[in-house]
Amino acid sequence: xxxxxxxxxxxxxxxxxxxxxxxxxxxxxxxxxxxxxxxxxxxxxxxxxxxxxxxxxxxxxxxxxxxxxxxxxxxxxxxxxxxxxxxxxxxxxxxxxxxxxxxxxxxxxxxxxxxxxxxxxxxxxxxxxxxxxxxxxxxxxxxxxxxxxxxxxxxxxxxxxxxxxxxxxxxxxxxxxxxxxxxxxxxxxxxxxxxxxxxxxxxxxxxxxxxxxxxxxxxxxxxxxxxxxxxx
Amino acid sequence: xxxxxxxxxxxxxxxxxxxxxxxxxxxxxxxxxxxxxxxxxxxxxxxxxxxxxxxxxxxxxxxxxxxxxxxxxxxxxxxxxxxxxxxxxxxxxxxxxxxxxxxxxxxxxxxxxxxxxxxxxxxxxxxxxxxxxxxxxxxxxxxxxxxxxxxxxxxxxxxxxxxxxxxxxxxxxxxxxxxxxxxxxxxxxxxxxxxxxxxxxxxxxxxxxxxxxxxxxxxxxxxxxxxxxxxx
Numbered sequence: 001x002x003x004x005x006x007x008x009x010x011x012x013x014x015x016x017x018x019x020x021x022x023x024x025x026x027x028x029x030x031x032x033x034x035x036x037x038x039x040x041x042x043x044x045x046x047x048x049x050x051x052x053x054x055x056x057x058x059x060x061x062x063x064x065x066x067x068x069x070x071x072x073x074x075x076x077x078x079x080x081x082x083x084x085x086x087x088x089x090x091x092x093x094x095x096x097x098x099x100x101x102x103x104x105x106x107x108x109x110x111x112x113x114x115x116x117x118x119x120x121x122x123x124x125x126x127x128x129x130x131x132x133x134x135x136x137x138x139x140x141x142x143x144x145x146x147x148x149x150x151x152x153x154x155x156x157x158x159x160x161x162x163x164x165x166x167x168x169x170x171x172x173x174x175x176x177x178x179x180x181x182x183x184x185x186x187x188x189x190x191x192x193x194x195x196x197x198x199x200x201x202x203x204x205x206x207x208x209x210x211x212x213x214x215x216x217x218x219x220x221x222x223x224x225x226x227x228x229x230x231x232x
Numbered sequence: 233x234x235x236x237x238x239x240x241x242x243x244x245x246x247x248x249x250x251x252x253x254x255x256x257x258x259x260x261x262x263x264x265x266x267x268x269x270x271x272x273x274x275x276x277x278x279x280x281x282x283x284x285x286x287x288x289x290x291x292x293x294x295x296x297x298x299x300x301x302x303x304x305x306x307x308x309x310x311x312x313x314x315x316x317x318x319x320x321x322x323x324x325x326x327x328x329x330x331x332x333x334x335x336x337x338x339x340x341x342x343x344x345x346x347x348x349x350x351x352x353x354x355x356x357x358x359x360x361x362x363x364x365x366x367x368x369x370x371x372x373x374x375x376x377x378x379x380x381x382x383x384x385x386x387x388x389x390x391x392x393x394x395x396x397x398x399x400x401x402x403x404x405x406x407x408x409x410x411x412x413x414x415x416x417x418x419x420x421x422x423x424x425x426x427x428x429x430x431x432x433x434x435x436x437x438x439x440x441x442x443x444x445x446x447x448x449x450x451x452x453x454x455x456x457x458x459x460x461x462x463x464x
Binding site for chain 2: 057058059063064066067070071074077079080081082083084086087090093094097098128129130131133146147150151152153161164165
């Protein structure tokens with residue numbers, strides 16, 4: 001595999017640290033709060049519908065999730081949810097923001113290895129900046145990264161904007177992440193490189209069916225395999 | 233005044249376009265929705281209290297404002313606000329996000345002048361990235377700016393991080409904005425330069441009492457005076 005990248009971008013949530021697991025737990029708490037108004041299956045479907053409807057307006061992150069839960073709760077309860085329920089949602093969301101940072105296996109060692117090898121590394125994330133800065137500070141990984149890049153979405157034009165801001169060519173950029181849809185496919189499509197590290201608990205919205213014929217990307221089982229893949 | 237800046241940062245809301253006026257209108261709508269539970273004065277005090285309490289957790293922007301309004305509504309109504317009220321808040325917040333972009337007087341002309349003079353200009357904002365990207369796209373000012381920098385707050389350490397990311401020294405940075413507290417004082421304190429352009433409808437939280445003895449900053453009445461000030 002090619003090694004001479006000018007910048008390596010790392011997705012944050014579920015690439016560096018645990019995140020989706022917390023969201024899945026948050027969703028389960030939401031289903032419990034609303035148990036009178038529907039089965040978990042129905043509530044999941046309704047919540048996802050609200051989230052996708054609001055995506056263009058709210059973007060990603062915990063606050064969007066909270067607002068979409070409030071809206072879903074009112075809709076599925078036909079406006080009969082009481083303030084205790086709404087308070088439960090707010091509380092659940094604040095808890096989610098405050099969850100401890102748990103690094104994924106091998107993350108620190110890989111970052112250290114690549115840092116020592118002289119790579120310029122950045123975090124590329126579509127979450128809330130405040131959230132991501134807090135997580136990065138708590139993760140103790142700050143020293144390995146040049147800076148955080150927040151993108152409003154992870155589509156081709158967002159990566160193109162990012163590359164022009166970084167003032168590098170696509171072939172000088174490698175992106176590492178747990179979402180084919182957000183971290184790999186758009187980067188490879190504009191001429192960059194990708195390493196896909198699947199995680200458990202993938203968000204329904206991030207799932208894609210088909211990557212047949214996609215070039216310049218590799219899949220590894222865990223991030224600690226990155227050193228071997230790139231022979232570093 | 234010194235002219236050889238490598239980067240000029242512009243605050244976005246209320247420096248480039250109207251924003252606080254919309255928030256003040258949103259607050260008034262909120263007071264109307266909650267008229268049964270308190271006077272505008274009391275509601276304003278309670279809302280500001282909630283916003284400041286949540287600032288560390290939520291950061292700035294429309295979604296934070298919405299979540300703080302929901303929380304305030306439940307508190308001041310002693311949990312008697314009904315779903316119509318909560319829906320009203322969500323609706324009001326979505327409206328706020330969708331307000332049209334109205335450029336402040338002279339903004340386009342000044343940006344054009346500085347762009348033609350070869351300055352590298354960026355937007356520096358603590359709002360939501362998605363919101364700010366949407367506003368910038370709608371403003372038709374995108375072409376003048378190298379990129380948008382989203383900062384989680386505008387304190388000295390945030391500007392220090394920004395400068396190290398831009399790889400420039402403080403004295404090569406000029407920041408232009410409508411908040412002494414957020415745009416001018418922290419920049420000047422770390423060795424940069426500031427131009428303060430006051431706006432109407434300042435948010436209570438952004439007000440400061442005293443800038444006696446502060447150096448390397450200038451105050452102008454409107455952004456169109458920037459060319460004269462810098463003799464450009």
